[in-house]
Amino acid sequence: MGLKRNVSLSTALGYKGQGPYLTFILHRIGGSALFILFTVYILSLLGVDSMHALLSNWLFQVVFLVFGLFHAINGLRITILDLSPKLIEHFRTAINIEWVVYVLVAGFALFVILRNAMGG
Amino acid sequence: MAARTLSIKKRGFTFEVFMWAFTRFTVIAMYGLILAGILGALSLSAQTGANFGDILYWAFFPNLAENPLGQVWMTVLAKLMVIAFVLSACGHGVHGVLEILDDYFTSHLARRWSRNFIITYAVVASLIAMYVIWTK
Numbered sequence: 001m002g003l004k005r006n007v008s009l010s011t012a013l014g015y016k017g018q019g020p021y022l023t024f025i026l027h028r029i030g031g032s033a034l035f036i037l038f039t040v041y042i043l044s045l046l047g048v049d050s051m052h053a054l055l056s057n058w059l060f061q062v063v064f065l066v067f068g069l070f071h072a073i074n075g076l077r078i079t080i081l082d083l084s085p086k087l088i089e090h091f092r093t094a095i096n097i098e099w100v101v102y103v104l105v106a107g108f109a110l111f112v113i114l115r116n117a118m119g120g
Numbered sequence: 121m122a123a124r125t126l127s128i129k130k131r132g133f134t135f136e137v138f139m140w141a142f143t144r145f146t147v148i149a150m151y152g153l154i155l156a157g158i159l160g161a162l163s164l165s166a167q168t169g170a171n172f173g174d175i176l177y178w179a180f181f182p183n184l185a186e187n188p189l190g191q192v193w194m195t196v197l198a199k200l201m202v203i204a205f206v207l208s209a210c211g212h213g214v215h216g217v218l219e220i221l222d223d224y225f226t227s228h229l230a231r232r233w234s235r236n237f238i239i240t241y242a243v244v245a246s247l248i249a250m251y252v253i254w255t256k
Binding site: 028031032034035038039041042044045046047052075076079082083 | 144147148151180181183184209210213216217220245248249252253
């Protein structure tokens with residue numbers, strides 16, 4: 001990989017890559033979020049009370065479920081397409097299916113978290 | 121778009137190919153462990169009468185919850201599965217974070233130190249997780 005980037009951050013943010021680019025960026029954000037979650041989890045295992053309190057916070061859970069679930073579901077699509085190259089022809093369909101699955105799973109997870117947060 | 125079908129032989133066995141395979145295999149292991157974990161926890165829940173949520177909570181936070189499983193083999197199996205999951209997640213995450221950092225750090229020195237840091241972090245975090253999960 002080259003060490004020089006010829007694309008500025010503002011240009012990159014304005015890039016109209018549509019669906020595939022959106023999944024690429026969300027996958028990275030999700031992975032970074034899960035890395036933070038992993039760190040909080042390790043600190044919680046070490047007995048840091050504030051980290052365990054953070055893990056129990058509903059807002060924290062919402063943020064990590066939204067991004068973490070996307071990372072997991074998008075990762076499954078990437079793995080399936082990687083291991084079955086013939087399916088790459090249908091990658092846009094796969095992304096559409098992924099969005100449907102994601103909305104259903106994340107919607108249910110958010111419903112459960114918010115219901116618990118409101119004492120339901 | 122035409123399908124890309126390049127055999128493993130033609131790809132060669134470079135560091136990139138190894139890490140690609142490693143990342144794929146660790147993520148497949150994680151999906152397998154998630155599925156096995158949910159089925160196992162449901163099964164143990166049915167056998168012991170313990171709450172499904174309590175079993176998963178204790179499995180991931182053994183330092184914060186009482187063991188809801190009565191038998192030793194159940195406890196050992198659950199601990200081994202959680203350790204395997206944490207190690208798979210850590211291995212998978214190391215490569216992912218390195219890939220992101222490589223995109224933003226452009227000098228050789230920054231890349232080298234980011235690699236040193238993230239690999240050291242992964243090893244230390246894995247050791248802590250294994251120790252706490254196994255001993256508590």
